[in-house]
Amino acid sequence: MFEGSTRKKSAMIGIAGIVLVLSALFAIGIGSVSVNPIVTLQTLLGNGDDTSSVILWDIRIPRVILALIVGANLAISGALLQAVVQNPLADPGVTGVSSGAATAALFIMLVMPQSSFFVPVAAIGGGLIAAAMVYAMAWQRSIGFQPVRIILSGVAVNAIFGGLMGLLQLLYSDRLPAAVQWMNGSLAGIDMSDVSFILPYSIAGWIVALLCIRKINILRLGEQTAHNLGQNMNRVRLMLSILAVFLAAISVSMVGLVGFVGLVVPHISRILIGSDFRFSLPFSILLGAIMLLVADMIGRSLFGAIQIPAGIVMAMIGGPYFLYLMRKGGA
Numbered sequence: 022m023f024e025g026s027t028r029k030k031s032a033m034i035g036i037a038g039i040v041l042v043l044s045a046l047f048a049i050g051i052g053s054v055s056v057n058p059i060v061t062l063q064t065l066l067g068n069g070d071d072t073s074s075v076i077l078w079d080i081r082i083p084r085v086i087l088a089l090i091v092g093a094n095l096a097i098s099g100a101l102l103q104a105v106v107q108n109p110l111a112d113p114g115v116t117g118v119s120s121g122a123a124t125a126a127l128f129i130m131l132v133m134p135q136s137s138f139f140v141p142v143a144a145i146g147g148g149l150i151a152a153a154m155v156y157a158m159a160w161q162r163s164i165g166f167q168p169v170r171i172i173l174s175g176v177a178v179n180a181i182f183g184g185l186m187g188l189l190q191l192l193y194s195d196r197l198p199a200a201v202q203w204m205n206g207s208l209a210g211i212d213m214s215d216v217s218f219i220l221p222y223s224i225a226g227w228i229v230a231l232l233c234i235r236k237i238n239i240l241r242l243g244e245q246t247a248h249n250l251g252q253n254m255n256r257v258r259l260m261l262s263i264l265a266v267f268l269a270a271i272s273v274s275m276v277g278l279v280g281f282v283g284l285v286v287p288h289i290s291r292i293l294i295g296s297d298f299r300f301s302l303p304f305s306i307l308l309g310a311i312m313l314l315v316a317d318m319i320g321r322s323l324f325g326a327i328q329i330p331a332g333i334v335m336a337m338i339g340g341p342y343f344l345y346l347m348r349k350g351g352a
Contacts, residue, residue, distance in 0.1 A: 096309020099283020206332015281339020
């Protein structure tokens with residue numbers, strides 16, 4: 022029975038991989054200027070005309086690749102945070118990590134635009150500060166972390182950094198237009214240099230996350246069991262939290278605030294494939310990439326020439342889903 026279950030879960034991961042490839046090929050041809058599948062394949066094989074080559078290689082393909090990378094990053098970040106706090110309502114947005122990273126990145130963009138190369142480092146620092154604030158407020162010496170306190174602390178931290186972002190927008194309103202798309206989680210204007218920048222860091226984060234699967238599964242068994250197996254759970258939680266912040270922050274630094282991927286994807290993964298991170302984490306990586314790619318595809322094709330940022334599309338999808346989870350009591 023166990024072998025059959027393993028085969029079924031492996032097959033689902035394989036199917037998700039196939040869906041991802043097909044979705045990416047479809048997304049490359051979709052936009053304000055549609056490119057039919059035959060021309061798309063010809064262009065990918067180097068036999069396309071100049072117009073289709075420019076549209077696909079210079080605009081569409083970098084955008085599709087970055088959507089896949091960022092979606093995977095946010096899904097892993099959400100899965101890790103949910104494992105750390107043992108609460109399915111945790112994700113980079115709800116826990117304040119994304120808003121902390123976004124505030125730091127926006128500060129560099131508006132106050133020191135000449136230092137834009139420093140944005141990723143600032144985003145990681147802002148995410149770590151936000152996470153530290155949440156955990157400090159949620160910690161109680163007698164009982165440790167309480168999931169409800171983490172969520173409530175995240176709401177408070179989100180409010181603090183949201184206020185700071187509002188203040189920056191008022192003080193530097195003359196420089197704001199350049200950052201408006203970024204603030205709404207847009208993948209517009211992406212090129213291969215952006216992909217080349219984020220890809221090595223993302224791959225490193227994915228490898229570390231996959232190497233931590235055994236520790237995450239032990240964490241799910243409870244404090245006492247983990248202690249009996251010789252695991253220092255405080256150290257594991259710290260390591261996983263830093264990794265989650267890192268992946269969320271580098272994603273925010275590139276595309277801005279994209280919410281709910283880290284909330285929705287791990288939850289769907291648990292429903293479809295179970296709680297064993299040997300299967301749910303790879304599945305979450307693929308599903309997160311697909312979800313953000315589809316959100317971006319909807320945003321850039323639904324209204325013709327008007328492009329809706331992927332962050333707005335995800336908010337319209339993820340907001341109701343978050344309320345659904347709350348209605349179920351966070352189950």
